[in-house]
Amino acid sequence: MEKATKQQTKTHNTRLILNTLYENGSLSRADIARITHLTRPTVSSIVSDLLQDNLINESGIGPSAGGKPPTMLTVDYNSYNLLCLDLGGQQLRGALVNLKGQIIDQVSTKTHLTKRDKALDEVFELIDNLRTISKHPVKGIAVGTPGLVDPHTGVVQRAINLGWKDLQLAEILMDRYNTPVWVINDSQATALAEYKFGNINDAANLIAIKVGEGIGAGIVLNGELFYGDGFSAGEIGHLVVEEQGSLCRCGNHGCLETIASTRSILANAEDIFQTRPKSQFSDKPTVDWELISEAIENNDSEIASLLNSTGKAMGKVLASLIANYDVNHIVISGQIAHLGPGWLEIVREETRKRALPEMVDRTAIVFSSLQRDRVILGCSAVILQKELGIM
Ligand SMILES: [Zn+2]
Numbered sequence: 001m002e003k004a005t006k007q008q009t010k011t012h013n014t015r016l017i018l019n020t021l022y023e024n025g026s027l028s029r030a031d032i033a034r035i036t037h038l039t040r041p042t043v044s045s046i047v048s049d050l051l052q053d054n055l056i057n058e059s060g061i062g063p064s065a066g067g068k069p070p071t072m073l074t075v076d077y078n079s080y081n082l083l084c085l086d087l088g089g090q091q092l093r094g095a096l097v098n099l100k101g102q103i104i105d106q107v108s109t110k111t112h113l114t115k116r117d118k119a120l121d122e123v124f125e126l127i128d129n130l131r132t133i134s135k136h137p138v139k140g141i142a143v144g145t146p147g148l149v150d151p152h153t154g155v156v157q158r159a160i161n162l163g164w165k166d167l168q169l170a171e172i173l174m175d176r177y178n179t180p181v182w183v184i185n186d187s188q189a190t191a192l193a194e195y196k197f198g199n200i201n202d203a204a205n206l207i208a209i210k211v212g213e214g215i216g217a218g219i220v221l222n223g224e225l226f227y228g229d230g231f232s233a234g235e236i237g238h239l240v241v242e243e244q245g246s247l248c249r250c251g252n253h254g255c256l257e258t259i260a261s262t263r264s265i266l267a268n269a270e271d272i273f274q275t276r277p278k279s280q281f282s283d284k285p286t287v288d289w290e291l292i293s294e295a296i297e298n299n300d301s302e303i304a305s306l307l308n309s310t311g312k313a314m315g316k317v318l319a320s321l322i323a324n325y326d327v328n329h330i331v332i333s334g335q336i337a338h339l340g341p342g343w344l345e346i347v348r349e350e351t352r353k354r355a356l357p358e359m360v361d362r363t364a365i366v367f368s369s370l371q372r373d374r375v376i377l378g379c380s381a382v383i384l385q386k387e388l389g390i391m
Pocket residue numbers: 237238239248249250251252255257
């Protein structure tokens with residue numbers, strides 16, 4: 001019992017020191033002791049273990065405070081790789097990420113996912129490839145997948161696009177690779193990426209809305225993902241925002257997804273353009289975001305009305321998120337950013353009509369500053385948190 005407690009204390013202190021170095025960049029042993037309130041001998045002993053593990057480096061000599069100048073320490077960001085997968089698209093993607101959240105190498109499946117039973121084989125193939133090309137030891141594997149995931153057991157309870165039901169993904173991968181594995185819902189991964197690597201500084205709470213084929217939200221409270229009792233917190237795509245609206249794939253009518261998902265916006269825009277003379281878009285086989293952006297710039301009235309209806313639908317849902325969670329930061333990601341700042345203004349106006357204006361006014365609703373690797377980066381944040389205590 002006493003031994004277990006000692007070990008727990010040591011693990012806790014190790015994570016504390018690593019996180020302190022991660023946040024501060026470069027510190028001496030004395031600096032670490034001062035910041036963490038740990039004793040000098042404790043710091044020295046743990047630092048020597050971290051040096052042994054190559055997680056940190058002695059990076060030079062610091063300024064003298066009167067006596068012998070101190071040796072400075074920094075995290076060795078390239079000592080390990082984090083192996084991260086994004087199973088959200090038609091093409092499965094994987095990447096090696098260093099401890100600073102920088103993508104070192106990427107791979108993707110060559111063919112689009114057509115046969116559902118092949119999805120697991122393709123996951124193996126991605127991981128095998130990444131392990132082969134990794135020049136550093138792999139600290140952990142994290143998988144971001146659409147669908148319902150139990151993050152504690154790593155069981156994918158349901159992922160329709162991959163054909164998975166109650167798949168014990170973490171266990172399968174741990175057995176195969178003998179490495180810690182984390183499985184997380186992709187919207188939740190996106191929220192962690194925004195928290196850790198986005199341009200929102202010092203926010204303990206935020207909500208990230210991921211708009212793609214579906215719409216999901218990830219909720220970060222006090223620096224940690226909030227999953228909910230059934231791990232589905234943030235499943236906002238199927239909130240009904242329009243009575244008598246279009247039929248949704250869930251069986252209901254008028255869900256947010258039927259109005260504001262990528263697929264719905266493109267389909268509705270296509271309906272608009274199809275009534276137009278061919279010359280306006282004849283050089284393009286289908287409607288895409290570029291065409292929509294162009295129409296917005298030209299003040300196209302029908303596209304403006306499409307922006308209005310999608311913005312209002314999103315605003316309805318954001319109002320209830322703001323009322324429920326009182327977060328000051330909502331980050332929206334996906335191709336929907338092509339709708340531009342004018343669309344965000346419509347969202348904000350609608351939100352203001354439906355929640356206490358004081359609450360809405362202190363909430364920033366912005367597009368994501370991260371590029372398309374949000375799920376991958378979120379996966380790297382999971383490994384940093386769970387394996388190394390880097391929050
Ligand atoms: Zn639905």
